[in-house]
Each structure stands twice: as structure tokens, then as C-alpha cells.
Amino acid sequence: MTETDQPVRVPAHVAIIMDGNGRWASHRGKHRSAGHQAGFKTTRAIVEACIRQRIKALTLFAFSSENWARPQQEVGLLMDLFMHALKSEVAKLHENNVRMRFIGERSAFSEKLRKQMALAEEKTADNTGLELAIAVNYGGRWDIVNAAKALAQQVHEGSLDPDDITLDRFAGYVSLSDLSDPDLFIRTGGEKRISNYLLWHLAYTELYFTDTLWPDFSEAELCEALAFFSGRQRRFGMTGDQVEKINA
Numbered sequence: 044m045t046e047t048d049q050p051v052r053v054p055a056h057v058a059i060i061m062d063g064n065g066r067w068a069s070h071r072g073k074h075r076s077a078g079h080q081a082g083f084k085t086t087r088a089i090v091e092a093c094i095r096q097r098i099k100a101l102t103l104f105a106f107s108s109e110n111w112a113r114p115q116q117e118v119g120l121l122m123d124l125f126m127h128a129l130k131s132e133v134a135k136l137h138e139n140n141v142r143m144r145f146i147g148e149r150s151a152f153s154e155k156l157r158k159q160m161a162l163a164e165e166k167t168a169d170n171t172g173l174e175l176a177i178a179v180n181y182g183g184r185w186d187i188v189n190a191a192k193a194l195a196q197q198v199h200e201g202s203l204d205p206d207d208i209t210l211d212r213f214a215g216y217v218s219l220s221d222l223s224d225p226d227l228f229i230r231t232g233g234e235k236r237i238s239n240y241l242l243w244h245l246a247y248t249e250l251y252f253t254d255t256l257w258p259d260f261s262e263a264e265l266c267e268a269l270a271f272f273s274g275r276q277r278r279f280g281m282t283g284d285q286v287e288k289i290n291a
């Protein structure tokens with residue numbers, strides 16, 4: 044850590060799976076909805092913490108394509124919470140120069156919700172601060188299939204030669220193609236899985252898992268994750284000696 048308490052190397056892009064809201068509520072004898080409410084407050088605090096920590100991009104998994112399988116009441120409640128969050132938070136995020144976007148298949152959401160998402164994106168489109176991406180009805184496999192479909196369409200139309208489908212070209216068709224891949228992935232709630240999150244993007248990402256339930260996650264623990272990241276040697280397939288020479 045430096046004198047200003049900043050980790051030596053700050054990840055440019057952090058991706059988080061915010062897990063453990065339900066268990067947090069159950070441990071307190073509360074309904075799962077109380078866990079999601081508390082999780083929402085943590086989300087707000089962590090977005091602000093990321094700005095303070097000079098992280099450039101933050102991608103949050105708010106609702107997976109598999110979350111529709113939850114009891115209808117809980118799905119409805121999460122939708123209400125997203126709507127409330129969009130209405131109550133966007134002005135403040137805009138003031139803080141945050142640029143917002145949503146990734147995932149939106150067609151499954153109500154028209155009202157889709158409209159609020161589009162409004163949030165439009166309002167913050169020219170902001171130059173934190174790039175905040177919220178994954179909703181998102182799945183990593185869906186993202187890869189979408190990219191494959193777009194390229195297949197071009198091949199079908201004759202505008203693309205299959206031999207020209209390179210890694211770089213493919214990467215241009217998955218979500219967040221304008222951002223660098225996440226440097227650090229954080230999952231709260233004790234599970235050590237990627238759960239169909241950014242499958243394409245996490246290829247070389249450092250993975251940090253914690254038992255802390257999302258509503259209990261804090262800036263202090265974010266800093267622990269940043270310190271963990273700072274201590275990692277990222278080799279991208281090279282040897283440790285090679286990396287040391289490059290960084291010397």
C-alpha cells in the first residue's frame with residue numbers, strides 16, 4: 044500500500060457477482076426481500092467506493108438469465124427493486140459523472156423497465172467517470188452465441204470470409220467490447236463458481252472469492268480484494284521471468 048492507502052496496482056475493470064442476499068436475510072429471520080433491499084444499499088456504497096478507489100469500470104451481475112426460475116414473487120420483487128433503483132439513483136450517478144449501461148437480453152423485461160434503462164443510458168452517455176455496467180437477464184453463453192450469430196450473418200451475406208474471424212474480431216461482438224476485460228473478479232457469498240457470468244471476458248481475470256454475504260460487503264473488504272489483486276503476478280501465458288523482465 045502507498046502512503047495514501049491506495050494499493051500499488053489498481054485494477055482498471057472489476058466485475059462482481061453480488062451473492063448472498065437471501066442467506067443474509069434468513070440468518071436474521073427476515074424475508075429474502077429484506078436481503079435484496081440490504082444488498083441494494085451495499086451496491087450503492089460499493090459503486091461510490093469504486094469511484095474513490097479510482098477504478099475505471101465496474102460490471103455488476105444483478106440478474107442472470109437463470110434467475111427467472113426463482114419463485115415468481117421474488118422475481119417480481121427484484122423487478123420492483125430495479126425500477127426503484129433506476130428512478131432513485133440515476134440522477135446521483137449522473138452527478139458523479141458515472142456512465143451507465145445494461146448488458147443482457149432486455150426483451151424479457153417490461154416496457155416500463157426497458158424505458159428506464161434506456162433513459163439512464165441516454166442521460167449518462169457523455170459522462171467520463173466510472174463505466175458502470177449492470178448485467179440483467181445476462182448469461183455468458185448467451186453473449187458468445189450472440190457474437191457468433193452476428194458473425195454468421197455476415198458470412199451468410201457474403202461480407203465476411205470465415206478465415207477472417209479472429210479472436211480480436213470476435214471480441215468486438217461480445218458485450219463490453221469497448222472496455223478492457225475485467226482485471227479482477229469478486230464473488231461474495233461463499234460459492235466458488237463463475238455461474239455463466241462474463242465467460243468470454245474472464246479468461247485472464249484474477250479471481251477473488253469471499254464468504255462475506257453481499258449485504259455485509261464493504262469498502263474495507265473491497266480494499267482487501269484490491270490488495271490481493273495488487274499482489275498477483277499476471278502472466279498471460281508467459282513465464283514469471285518473462286513478466287519480471289517486461290515490468291522491470
Ligand code: FPP
Nearest residue numbers: 061062063064065066082083086105125128
Ligand atoms: C444474489 O443473492 C442476488 C441477486 C440475484 C440479486 C442482486 C440484486 C441486488 C444486489 C440488489 C439490487 C441491485 C441493483 C443493481 C439495483 P441471492 O438471492 O442468490 O442470495 P442467496 O444465495 O443467499 O440466496
